[in-house]
Amino acid sequence: MDASGFFDYPQDSAEPAQQALVFLPELGEESWAILLSFTQRRAFRAGEELLHIGDTGRALYIVGRGTLEVVLPQKRGRLLRIAHLSGGTVFGEQAFLDGQARSATVQAVTDGEVHILSLESFEMLAGRHPELARIVLMDLGRILSLRLRRAIAMAAKGL
Amino acid sequence: MSASPLFPNYTQIPTRIPLRVWQALRVISVTLTLGVAYLLAFHPEQGLALFWKILVPTLPLVFFAAPGLWRNVCPLSTANQIPRVFGFTRGLTLPVWLKEYAFIFGMAALFVAVPTRHLLFNTDGRAVAILLLGTLAAALFGGLLFKGKSGWCSTFCPLLPVQRLYGQTPWVLIPNSHCNPCVGCAKNCYDFNPQAAYLADQYDDDLHYRGYRRFFAGAFPGLIWAYFTTIPGQETALALYGRFAFTVIISTGLFFFLDTFLKVTRAKLTAIYAMGSLNLFYWFVMPGLVAAYAGLLGLKPVEWLTPALQGGLIVASIGWLARSFHHEYLFRRAATEPQTVGLSDTAKRALARQDAQGGLQVTFQPGDVQIIAQPGKTLLEVAEANNMPIESGCRMGMCGADPITVLENGDHLSPMSDEEKATIARLGRGEGTRMACCARIQGHVCVSLSADAASVAVTVPPPAIAVDRAIKRVVIVGNGIAGVTAADYVRRNHPDCAIEVISREAHHLYNRMAITRLIYGRSAMAGLYLQPEKWYEERKISVWLNTRALTIDPAARQIKLGTGEYLDYDRLILATGSRSLIPPIENFGLPGSTVLREAEDAMAIRGFAQQHHCRAAVIGGGGLLGLEAAYALHKLGLRVAVLERGERLLSRQLDARAAEFLTTYLSALGLQIVLSAEVQAVHGAERIESVVLKDGRQIYTDLFLTCVGINPNVELARQAGIATGKGVIVDDRMATNITGIYAAGDAAEFQGRVYGLWPASVTQAEIAAINALGGDRTYTGTVPSTVLKVAGVDVASVGQFEPEQPADEVFVHENLQDTRYRKLVVRDGVVVGGILFGYPQDHATLTAIAKSGKPLGANLEALRKGDWSELFANSDPASSQKTGALVSVDTADAATRIMLRSTKRKN
């Protein structure tokens, strides 16, 4: 398992420990602009909740500005943070594909903005720019596949 | 609410004790240790008692409750850190092999030291003193060589395994005060993250690394048992060590046995073993410890104290276990959190660029949700795209499905059209209300979606006409928009006549245009009703729901209801609407073959699709209704094919070019469009299995809807001798050929035409109502204006979209890059109609221009030069600038050429 998040020793932080997966690494700026024009932009304020654990809703989130945190609600209203999402990260890709309930709450740490690609907007994208939509799907597939590989590798190591 | 980090590291744990205090405590701790060593050496009696009877038995409790306390004041760690503090450490990195085996060294030292107590340390003060000083020296030496705490505290220290075992779920978190800063000297460092360290060890990818630690957890109770069951002096040294080894093996064996057979997660067993060890230890030492402390304090111990303390420890252990288990769950949850997905620099640039372009802020209340949207979008589009709870119907301000209340900056919305004003008046809502579908954003706004009571202000305008007071009772057949509008206008103008509305359907007025939502949505009729229930009551309109009007007796001015009752009328308004036209299709009516006109139809379709697990659907008819139905079934998850008899989709609204654009879009969405296809028959044993086309093709399907047009409900009128054609024939006052009887809506035929459109129904009903009361209004027809209600296609058609006379001018503008298309038909300098594909914000303008019948004037010249910007000043500037291919032609011939060209390309 990846416990590295709990042991971010300061000297490592110069080079980000785990090279994060990159969404659509090859896509050009113009295509990105088209893709973004199909998303909904939503501004958030520090403390605002964007997703609640258990919610359903098929949408992919791209954090434009600001920082969000992934939290698990605990007894007595306590919230435990299990991850940070800073500007330039993507989340919700799994629910976007499988439509299952959100497994954690996401709330804002700072003010900022997200771009939301709902399934419906994606359909419109597919209607207008089928080739771009295909690239998006392939890339989401690639990301899931890489994750799956990692999971399999972990399992193979006997975890 | 603010979140706290799961398993905070030492820099995130609040410090309550200043460093100075820790430093002082460390000096004291080392001094005391030296003192104890002195005692041991020179007063072994006292020294041994203090060391073995008080100090050692107390430590595990400290590890259990507040391990961080010990990590900060431990004399060994103080010695180890001296070179670091005073800057003379070599700061080496521990070699890899030592990193791996240091833990084993510490563990082995402990396993040898414990049995040796019986042989040496329990009785020989000097030996203990040497052991103590030797360890201090070793810790110091480690610190001299290695960086951080890796020379002793987090590696070799024989107490470390015990500290980690007992301290894995600390009750009290005390941050490490040694490492400033952390140099990352140890893996899964306990001093760095006291709550995650042990779990990280348990879940480490390295089988051996975690194995050593699990081994220790398994072995430790054996060590304790062996120690306390030894009777000193009874066996040889060899036998003693042998028995220790044997017990440890038994204990470890049991551990790995349980590990294999207990179906629990990994850290549960180690936690249980930890508590087993702790309680076992205090089972043996508690009596002595209590006595020793009592002796030290000069008190006489009470008898129940020992069992009470032991019981208390058991209770605490159970609580500790529960916390440990939960921590493990949280750890696993966080550690399996998928890797985050980032963006490339290109993507970040695109984001920044979009950011720089700005956008308008729309705030939705309640909830204070802030959306940033493109100028020119309607509030409806913005709300829908963001999954706000909003209904919709006509998408052009006619039906009243989507009222919103503007809370701030109403002037940042596009101005209201007459239709929108009329709709708001019908809804009885006041100042501040807008129909979301009409309000295009032009600046920051704040709106509320909840039906805001404050804005509800019924404004009944004073009678506009001299009503005929002799009229006592008006009967209206039909509770659709025509019937209800008629009732509304009768009441507005005649405050005290009786109004009876007969409705075959079992619902109050609902939004017929939005019934496709019943197919894919799960909220059924909620939100589909257009008036609050009290609307009828407030206007003293009595409604007969689920009741048919059977016959009319014009001579007696009486109408017979299906219930057998009779109603007299002074005036009768027929608003019986229409039903779906059913083309001659063999076997139609087989379960699964149906139409879509009423709410019940839509709900039945949803029910059928669920009951029979429908996967595929076929729609007969590529008109507005057909496409909307197809889209609804697509959203429900079915594979949908649309069969169109003609050469193109929406033949009544679009020309060939626009239809081609639309076909491309819908195909890409996943709808299958089949042109020149007409259904001959439906087949199936119990329910539909396939449709057969006229050309012999067969398509398998689970559902078939025919959407080929409407058939006005004229039977009631015809039986009464009222003139009928396709519909009930009316004159320009909406009167039928029989005095006192009027007709409006889908049921009415005006100048040979049945509109079948909502706005026409509204206008006709208003005129019929006023004229029925003695007014004198004339109807001049309605310019048909329709939009396709399929997400993502902004296609609108107004009036005449094809040239009809040789002198008609046609202007066409294509933007292939963005697949946009617009077309205007101009006759004698006046716009008579047009098509917009991809220009939603211009729809209202086009409708207004076409309706007004005003000459274009200077704009005509501009259009002839290919400049559309003046005409549609509302268009968003971005789109008109980046005009792609520009095709601008000015005669009917040329327009045909374009159409020919596009048809050719299709082949």
Ligand SMILES: Cc1cc2nc3c(=O)[nH]c(=O)nc-3n(C[C@H](O)[C@H](O)[C@H](O)COP(=O)(O)OP(=O)(O)OC[C@H]3O[C@@H](n4cnc5c(N)ncnc54)[C@H](O)[C@@H]3O)c2cc1C
């Ligand atoms: C899915 C769909 C989408 C549409 N989209 C649009 C659109 O985008 N734009 C547009 O302009 N138009 C649209 N229309 C058409 C629009 O809905 C109709 O033009 C409008 O509803 C006609 O209203 P009406 O009151 O004349 O008739 P109806 O709404 O049909 O109402 C007539 C009522 O009278 C009742 N009735 C009939 N006979 C009797 C009797 N003997 N006794 C008692 N009651 C009787 C009927 O049951 C019915 O309830 C759409 C229609 C549908 C079905």
Ligand code: SF4
């Ligand atoms: S890893 Fe960091 S916190 Fe842990 S002992 Fe080493 S220096 Fe201190």
Ligand code: FES
């Ligand atoms: S009034 Fe807005 S959708 Fe009909």
